[in-house]
Amino acid sequence: MIIVSETPDLQKRLATVRKSGRKIGFVPTMGALHEGHLALIRACRKEKLFCVVSIFVNPTQFGPTEDYRKYPRNLKKDAKLAEKAGADLIFTPTAEQIYPTGYRTFVEVEKLSKRLCGKYRPGHFRGVTTVVLKFFNLIQPDNAYFGWKDAQQLIIIKKMAQDLNLPMEIIGVPTVREPDGLALSSRNVYLSPAERKSAPVLYQTLLQIKNDCEKRGKSLEKTLKAASSRLKKNPLIKLQYLEAVDLNTLEPPENTGNEILVAIAAFLGSTRLIDNIFLKV
Numbered sequence: 001m002i003i004v005s006e007t008p009d010l011q012k013r014l015a016t017v018r019k020s021g022r023k024i025g026f027v028p029t030m031g032a033l034h035e036g037h038l039a040l041i042r043a044c045r046k047e048k049l050f051c052v053v054s055i056f057v058n059p060t061q062f063g064p065t066e067d068y069r070k071y072p073r074n075l076k077k078d079a080k081l082a083e084k085a086g087a088d089l090i091f092t093p094t095a096e097q098i099y100p101t102g103y104r105t106f107v108e109v110e111k112l113s114k115r116l117c118g119k120y121r122p123g124h125f126r127g128v129t130t131v132v133l134k135f136f137n138l139i140q141p142d143n144a145y146f147g148w149k150d151a152q153q154l155i156i157i158k159k160m161a162q163d164l165n166l167p168m169e170i171i172g173v174p175t176v177r178e179p180d181g182l183a184l185s186s187r188n189v190y191l192s193p194a195e196r197k198s199a200p201v202l203y204q205t206l207l208q209i210k211n212d213c214e215k216r217g218k219s220l221e222k223t224l225k226a227a228s229s230r231l232k233k234n235p236l237i238k239l240q241y242l243e244a245v246d247l248n249t250l251e252p253p254e255n256t257g258n259e260i261l262v263a264i265a266a267f268l269g270s271t272r273l274i275d276n277i278f279l280k281v
Contacts, residue, residue: 001083003090007138010091014139017050025049026141027087028132030057032072032186036176038085040145043173045086052139053087059095060106061127072186091139098134106130109156109163115250116152116263117274120240128153129160136161141168149175149183151261151276155250175275177203183275195268198236202264205231205242206277209262213281220244220253220260220281231266238267247278 004010017024025044029037037053044051055078062068075092082090106126112118113125136144146154158170176184181203182196191199205227212218224242231239245251247259263276 001079001087001089003079003092005092005094005097007093007097010089010138013089014050014052022050023142024139025051026135026139026144027051027053028135028144028146029053029055029078030071030186031055031075031078032189033078033081034176034184034186036147036149036184038081039176040147040173041082041085041087043145043171044143047143049143050089051087052089052091052141053082054091054093054135054139056091056093056095056098056131056135058098058127058131060099060130061124063121063124066121067187067190072189091135098131107133107160109159112152112156112159112250115245116241116243117265118152120265125153125156129156132157133160133164136166136168143169143171145171145173147175148172149185149275151263152250155247181207183273185273187271187273190271191268195236195271198234199268199273201231201234201237202266202273202275203277206262206264206275210277210279214279224262236268240265240267240272244279253281 002013014024027040027044041051041053055075057071057073059068079090107129108126109129118125146157148154154172161168161170180200182200209223209227212223213220224244228239228242231237242264244253244260244262246253247261253260260279260281261276262279265272265274
């Protein structure tokens, strides 16, 4: 496996790959790799693509009070995990390379970026779409892989690719979970033992909503209200939102037959966790 940090070196190596006739797959990450990231790499290799993994903690998607400085970084460990999962090349640019002095250009997908997490993290998705588009331009992949755990991000990236006529396929990979149901996240390491013990209740709540609405025919609105009330009684959980939205528009669901995304965000101590589930009502 190759590790490169300079753009000219990256593009030179990828030009050689293309000349050989191989297609290129791309897995964007911020490092602190876990099984969720490795599932993306394996999905890429399963299709026999040359797998490029970026490791870049993107400053523009963090708010001023968020955890950019303390976000876990361990390139040596990440490289070993990525190689074992099948990565062919890791790209590790510096912030100065991606955002040189005088940088002024950003990309934003309107409306979708203002819903759910976007309401509470102003500018977050602008930072995500900007850096992803920059990587798309540098790498020019045939496929790019994103996890459904970050469902809003995936939906926004798909819309950006569609609107800007990007010649690639955006592929969503199912959420990877701990045995107790907690969605894997690099931020799970921040949880105290008591918070970690309580964290699976987020997914348990989503499963109960799905069961109540799909199998028991309960009202989605009433089910969400009841679930929110239960979570607010848990002293270790500070619920930020629990919402049901149309999977395509992220707007309140209508009777269109589209699949519904039920998404949740909550703080356990100072750690913000998100999760989601799909349902049909």
